[in-house]
Amino acid sequence: MNLVLLFPEDFVAEARVRLQGRRWAHVRQVHRVGVGDALRVGLLGGAMGIGKVRALDAEALEMEVVLDQPPPPKLPLSLVLALPRPKVLNRVLASATSLGVARMALVNAWKVERAYWGSPKLEPDNLRRQLLLGLEQSRDTVMPELSIGRLFRPFVEERLDAWAGPGTRLLAHPGAAETCPVGLPGGGVVAIGPEGGWIDEERESLRRAGFREVDLGPRILRVETALAALVGRLC
């Protein structure tokens, strides 16, 4: 937790917050703060700054906060992601958020097992929690847009233009003739397939929607590793 995220309901006065529960426990046990110490804080969707601990007891923490810095700008990057298996989903969402991806769509693919769509990890509370963890990790306050596309073809063929806008569209595909470019002037969209990859019909749909197939090297990477490598290369 490199930033303590604040919510409107934390404010007990104009510049004073009272925290309990998870954030209070973390700040106490991990940061081991005392009265007078300063912590980095940020209002969800708003400015960031410093909170000075004014009171601390066995139940809650009170801070006086100055919020005078803008959050970092989002990367001009949208991500179309075949729904990863539940075990991996949390890490991927938090990691993409921490990298500053602007928007993500989880879509179905032929090689996504149907049972993944019934996972409790897809419940809104869990999804939101993972995005918040990514913001706390990376020191950001602005949630990425998360869209659950579910049906692949309607998403790619009908909704994508409105969702992603213009820009380069890339599809990471092992063995593609073109090496993944460096930099992404004007921003764009990257599509990452499921374990085992997109099938030919899905690649064809993506190509019709303007995606270029690019190669990231001879190695098969886990989705969160591929995602970070792509962002590091493109942004």
Added chain:
Amino acid sequence: MNLVLLFPEDFVAEARVRLQGRRWAHVRQVHRVGVGDALRVGLLGGAMGIGKVRALDAEALEMEVVLDQPPPPKLPLSLVLALPRPKVLNRVLASATSLGVARMALVNAWKVERAYWGSPKLEPDNLRRQLLLGLEQSRDTVMPELSIGRLFRPFVEERLDAWAGPGTRLLAHPGAAETCPVGLPGGGVVAIGPEGGWIDEERESLRRAGFREVDLGPRILRVETALAALVGRLC
């Protein structure tokens, strides 16, 4: 497991292997192979190719293998890594291996908790297991060199030249004046600090050893995310 790694002791004839235990269970339960199916295989430290399942029962699997392809070349990249906390270490080792990093050194740093050095995760069997998992994930057969440096200054000031050879040396440091370059002609070394970063004295040692401080953007990334983003950008 995108590649079934083979070891000399698996061979029951010149081109025939017999697998039991974890690999047998994985191939049966996850790949759901039957007799006649083909799997990608590779001999540890050697060539890769195809294995055809010739026999399969409740105890073992036999394959006829043709090993006629070289493994992918390692990236010309060495990694100096402040020992991550045990929970994170496994993932970082497997991930760096899957990315194709040529060599890694785990070193101490001021902000590495001393208890981390006593973790059973540092036992040779576990370290080896994580590297093997990274090879199986990425389809590679060549182990990266792993060195446990422990003492920071002797490693950086005395052993580094012999260990890493010439090439660019970069130190990922949030807020550095220079943005992380793209590409790494001639290869090089990247140093990644602990949670909380290197302290000033450590940065000074690294600078004296020829490391340039580079910035990866305003966000604080987890070590495995930062590592993949750096590799994607540099290699």
